[in-house]
Amino acid sequence: MSFFKVENLGIRFGGVVAVDRVSLEVKRGEVFTIIGPNGAGKTTIFNLIGLLYPATSGKIFFQDQELTRLAPHQVAELGIARTFQNIELFEHATVLQNLLIGRHRHRRTALWQELLFLPAVRRAELAQREAVEKVIDFLELAKVRDSLVAGLPYGVRKVVELGRALATEPRLLLLDEPSSGLNPEETDDMAFWIDDIRKHLGVTVLMVEHDMNLVSRVSDRVLALNMGQTIAEGTPAEVQAHPAVIEAYLGKAA
């Protein structure tokens, strides 16, 4: 049984083929990175996996379940969480509330129980809070726990978004450019956390990233994409040395 597999995935927007028959397979417990120049279709692949766009062709399997026929929220319920390149947090809520929404797929109470706030709801809420506090400890967010997201600096929001994804207790975590907009120190922290997420939480990570330093530090395998097509796949060192990758980034020697 494969853990996560994408077969011949493709999408076309009018005449533009954004993703062209891309196949990849992620093994349980590894960090798999997709790299590529701007406009290569990396984020589009994420949006296809999250079913935010309907795929024109191809199939996505998560633990042998076909995803493309599901609704977007069902993807999350299977245990796939994601972050966004440009941060999509709930701005007018506190960090704590944001993380609690991450617990949505673990809710067990019915509407009528909630309206009366029965003891069962209270117990469930306390359990959710405990789970969220673990994430807060893990990412060292205790200081900003009760601050509104709207007032937080960019670097912290990035971590909060990671925390919200972790609060869902995912089996597969999709990170869309976790280091974009972060300073070198924050990027360092991020690399450390990604490593920890894999080692200590046992979560498989599929990420899109530009920072080759971060990529080679944390990834097991890398897939390079250009113009929607796979150009190389292998270990970080192999991919970095691949002539097609060098050409895609730097152009051909005259």
Place this chain on the structure above:
Amino acid sequence: MRFIFKTDYAQDIRLVKHGGHLFSYGLLGALLLAAPWWASEYVMSQLHFILIYSIVGFGLMILTGFTGQVSLGHAAFLAVGAYTEALMQAAGVPFAISISCAAIFSAAAGIVIGLPALRLKGIYLAIATLAFGVIVEEIITRWHTLTGGNEGKHLKPVEILGWKLESDAEFYYLCLALTVLCCLACVNLLRSPTGRAFVAIRDSEVSASCMGVNLAKYKTMAFAISAALTGIGGALYAHKIAFISPEQFTLFQSIELITIVILGGIGFLHGAVLGAAFIIVLPQLISIAKGWLPDGAAPSGLQAVVFGLVLILFIIFEPLGLYGRWLKIRTYFELFPFYRKGMFRRQKSYMKSERLR
């Protein structure tokens, strides 16, 4: 300034957060319970309306303030509640059942309008709900055999288990009890997963759905809950007025209801009550002001003009409404010399280049 030392997760979901809460809400409760002794007949009547409109305000606040869905057709739900109550009372159905039906039928109407809302956003949703409101108004006018058309329907005082609530005070306690119950239900909802899902939908639909929130289900649910509360308000409204006819459920009524949530403060349950109080008191202030104006200087449409003006001024100068204003004043005193302008300004969020749907 008050510092709360937190030692327990339960502290964050408790209703009463600290002694000050207990004192101020206790005082408010005592004042309201004692109202029949201190309030004149006129003030009592105003209190009835404030309580009834508060319930409706809670409903609209859940939908607009917390789920971020606009509705310009809420008078329709008010009408469904009012007519259900009127017809069921005429048929001799006990009050407990008839008011439950008012809530249930309104909720059903809410689901009907909620379904197209799944595909519509912003101004388009506003137009769709507006159309829905007009359609319901038209149905009430035309369906003469059921609703009595423009002749309207008369209602008798509420009767619970053979006890007739004829006096102002008795009806007042009924309204008060229902308002408190509805308020508690809303507070409970907002501190549980469903309420959080609503807020998530308001702030970012994309990430709500990536967190596993079923947008279709929760938006429909928000419409249903909102409509149910409005229906309860409608049933009480029908009893208060004792006579209902289609012209009470027009577009203007819907706008008045929107005014409650915007003036009160969008996104705060307190706002619903403050807004309700404001729109009940405002017409009185206008009629007092009319007395000061020279004869003939006060046109008959003055009230509508003032309402519109107040709404516009609030949207421009105080988007957080009356409750937001109160928060600012409170913070000013709490932080006394350190309050600065813009503490409550909503920061512009970072650019979202990745527009999805």
